[in-house]
Structure formats: C-alpha cells, structure tokens
Amino acid sequence: MSDLFAAIDIGASSGRVIVGHISEYEVDLHVVHRFPNGVIETNGSLHWDFDGLFAEVLVGLAAAAEHATAMDGQITSIGIDTWAVDYGLVDIRGKMEGRPFSYRDDRGTRHVAEVHELINPERLYETTGLQHLPFNTIYQLAAEQDLSGRQALLIPDLITFALTGVRRSEATNASTTGLFGAVSGELVGEFLAILDLPADLFAPLIQPGETIGKLSLDIAARTGLLATTIVVAVASHDTASAVVAIPAATKKFAFISSGTWSLVGVELQKPVLTEASRLANFTNERGVDGTIRYLRNVGGLWLLSESVRSWSGETPGSGAPVRQFDLPTLLDLAAAEPGNGPLINVDSDEFIAPGNMPARIRAAVSATGRDLGAGEAAVVRCILDSLAATYARTIREAAELSGQGVEVIHIVGGGSQNRLLCQLTANTTGLVVIAGPVEATALGNILVQARAAGAAPASLVGLRAIVAASHTTRRYEPVDESVLSAKTDYVH
Ligand code: ADP
Ligand code: LRH
Secondary structure, eight states, rough: EEEEEEEEEEOEEEEEEEEEEETEEEEEEEEEEEEEEEEEETEEEEOOOOHHHHHHHHHHHHHHHHHHHTOOOOEEEEEEESSSOOOOETTTTTOBOOOOTTTTTTTGGGHHHHHHHHSSSHHHHHHHOOOOTTOOHHHHHHHHHHOTTEEEEHHHHHHHHHSSSSSOOOOOTTTTTBBBOOOOBBHHHHHHHHHOOOTTTOOOOETTTSEEEEOOOOHHEEEEEEEEEEEEOOOOOOOHHHHOOOOOOOSSSEEESSSSSSEEEESSSOOOOOOOHHTTTEHHHHHOOOOOEEEEEOOOOOHHHHHHHHHHHTTTTSSSSSSSSOOOHHHHHHHTSSOOOOOOOOOOOOGGOOOOOOHHHHHHHTTTTTOOOSHHHHHHHHHHHHHHHHHHHHHHHHHHOOOOOEEEEEEEEEEOHHHHHHHHHHHHHHHHHHHTTTTTHHHHHHHHHHHHHHSSSHHHHHHHHHHHHHHEEEOOOOGGGGGGGGGGGGGO
C-alpha cells in the first residue's frame, strides 16, 4: 500500500482537491474534485465566498476518503494552500465576521498613504522585503475599524482552523502580509504597535512540515475521513508550494508561476533588501527550507481570463455566459496575429479590478498613440506579447539585482499550457523555457506532506527530482534570432 496525501489547492480562479500517491520516490496525482472560484460583489465591495469554498473543500475531502478506500489505503494527512494576502477576522469564540475581502477590492489602495505616513516605504522594505502592492495585508488591515478581540487568519489558516479548531499562521503566507521580518521571518511587533493593531492579531507561527492538528470529529464524520487524519502545514502560500515542485536540474533557473498572476523571479538563500531592489519593486517571499522567492507579481493571465469573461457577457457572480469562448481556439487565432504589435503595462493598477478588461486594454493602447486591430484575437495577442516582454525584463532585473545566474526558465501552473505564451517567453528572453507541471502547486503541497511523513527525500533538490521523474514537461527553444544577444544580460 502506498502513502496517500490530500492537497487542498485553491487559486483565485479555481480550486481542486488532489490525492497524491507516493511510492518508490515517484508521485502520482488524482484530482478528486474541482470547483470554480472568483470574486463576488456584495454591497459594492469585492469578497471571496468563503462558506461556498469551504463547502467545496468538504466535498473534495469526502471524495478523497472514497478514493483512498478504493485504493485500499487511507489519507495520511491533508495540506492546504491558497492565494496570499487576504484574511478573515475570527472572534474569541472562533466565529468569522462576514466574508473575507478580496485583494481586488480597492480598500487597501485607499489606506496606503495613511500607512506610509506612519512607516515610510523605505523602512517597510528594509524590514519586510515586500514589494509594494496596494492590496498587501498591511494596507487592508489599516481599513478595518476595530480589531480588538479579533484574530486575522489568512485564507489557508482559516480553512485549517475550520477543519481542526487550531489557529496558526503558516510562515510562507505570513511573509506576504508586510508585517513579518524578511530576515527573521518573525512578526514585527513594532509595526503592529505603530499601526495601533493588537499585539495578538496573528496566531502563532507554524513552519511547513509541522503538524497543525487532527481533524475535528465533526469534519471527520462529515467527510468519511478517519478522525486520526492530521492536517500538516505545507507552504500554504500557493506560489511557495508551486516553486517547491519546479523540476529544476540546475540552481540557475528562473521561474514563472503562471496562473491568475504570473509570479516571475528566482530562488535565493537570502533576501535582497537594497534600495535598488525596492525601487524595482521586487519582493522577498519566504519559501520552504529558508529559501527566498525573489520575484515580482506580473499582471498575469487575469487580463486574459477577465477579457474572456467580458466577451462571454458574464458579470461577477452571475450565471451562465451569453457566448461560449474556447480558450485553445482563441489562442490559435492570437498565434496567427502579426507580432510586434502594441504593448501595454500589464502591471498597471488600472487592470487590478474586475470589469470590461478589453475596453481598458484598448484604452491603454490608444494612450500610447497606437491602435489595436479589431476583434478578440488582437487583444489576446497584445496581452500575451505584453506579458512575454514583461517576463523578459523582470527576469533580467531579478538576475542583475540578486546576482543569481539564470540559464533556463521554468513555467509551472495553468499558464504552462499556453503554448503561444511559452514560445513568446523563450523568444523575448532568448532562453530555453521548460513548461510544466500544470499542477505544480498541489504537487509541492503533497511533497512537503510526504517529506514530513518520512515518505519523500529531505532536500528540496530531492523533492524536485521526484517531480522531474514523474511528470513530463515541454521544452521551448528561442526562435527569434534578433533577441538571442539578450542572453548576455543574464548574470552567469
Ligand atoms: P490559479 O491558481 O491562479 O487559479 P491556474 O494555475 O489554475 O490559476 O491557471 C489558470 C490559467 O491557466 C487560466 O487563466 C488560463 O489562462 C490557463 N489555462 C488553463 N487551461 C488552459 C489551456 N488548456 N490552455 C492554455 N491555457 C490554459
Ligand atoms: C498567486 C498569489 C500571489 C499573490 C497573489 C495575491 O495565487 O498567491 O503569489 O501575490 O496571489
């Protein structure tokens, strides 16, 4: 019988519960439940439907229990990862107040100036190493009225709490709040005091690999899982889990964790906290085993998915689309569009909120004095060309600012299936792109659980070798000769 581990992996656009089988140092995934996710609008604000997501988690865990029975085994442990930054407020009795806000709501933006008056951006960066994003937890917390007697649990910590009754702050995700030290990883109590936030706002830290607790009896009964099943802390920030599962054969790699966002950067052993790094808006997020993900958030496939949603006639939280769009067909049409078209700044704050994305893109192109051809394919091509150009610049800057050499780019996540974008990335960077696995995040989640159970190697290199052995990847060579000289720009 093999060891079975369940990953709950929820991204901003979809979630899944996956059972991983580890045997003979290979990992095999079985998706037992998938469900959509997206922001919902309530009273003019953007939220996540936490109760709806948790109901899907329970359906997924029940399916995992059934799968384990069919395999004549049992689920050893469960790990949870989701997007970062957002949180729910829980009172002393453990009751959550309302729905968690989404980072796509603009309440953080409205409190940036207030926070910077109390702690200037230079001090924030040298202490926390976090890139400035207007929705970082620190700005969202500044928007709260009264936090006394409340605890802020980030989304995976909320799910963990609902499953076990145990409150913890998982360390990789905590590093995205703007309130934890880049070097120490610990809460910066001084910042809480300056911002007049309660000293016990966050639950005690827990590191990936540590046991959080057993499932509550109620959850065990509702899912059919054994009451002895434990929840293990994984890298609960989805990007941190995705980077665990990069099938790298060299240390000199850059990564693009490609989904709703594109998280573009390199893996380091120490944070880079220089002024040049702050001005370039690179972040230092914590990974497993003391690693640092030195990266920048690039607007990502949100621009594409939101455009498709707009063309389909959907509005946030509404029902069925008016027109159906097939993504692979749309990408084929975009591939046939001429290259060297207009580019937009995919990182601009103007693209963060939901709603008529194609119109915003066309307006941004017009502002540069150029024009986009008619039709959807021209918009798609503009998004992908702009993403690929931004990837190249970001990887070059990450290499220069950190001194980390880059010989190859690994693209993981849903976006690794976008062949046009992978090829454009190889072309703009002049580097080989290795695409896959699609489910890197769930894999990273499962591997950290397996390691904690003694069923996988101790080192990150060993875990990545398992991924490389168990999953096929697709290789893209740069084909545009004109950019090959760009290779010299990457630090070796
Ligand atoms: P998240 O974790 O942020 O929810 P995912 O890693 O699931 O995101 O990636 C979702 C993205 O993957 C979609 O927005 C879409 O652009 C891309 N994608 C999904 N399926 C395909 C496909 N068959 N071909 C190309 N791209 C795809
Ligand atoms: C990707 C992600 C990213 C964060 C963003 C909020 O899913 O976790 O790393 O910056 O969501």
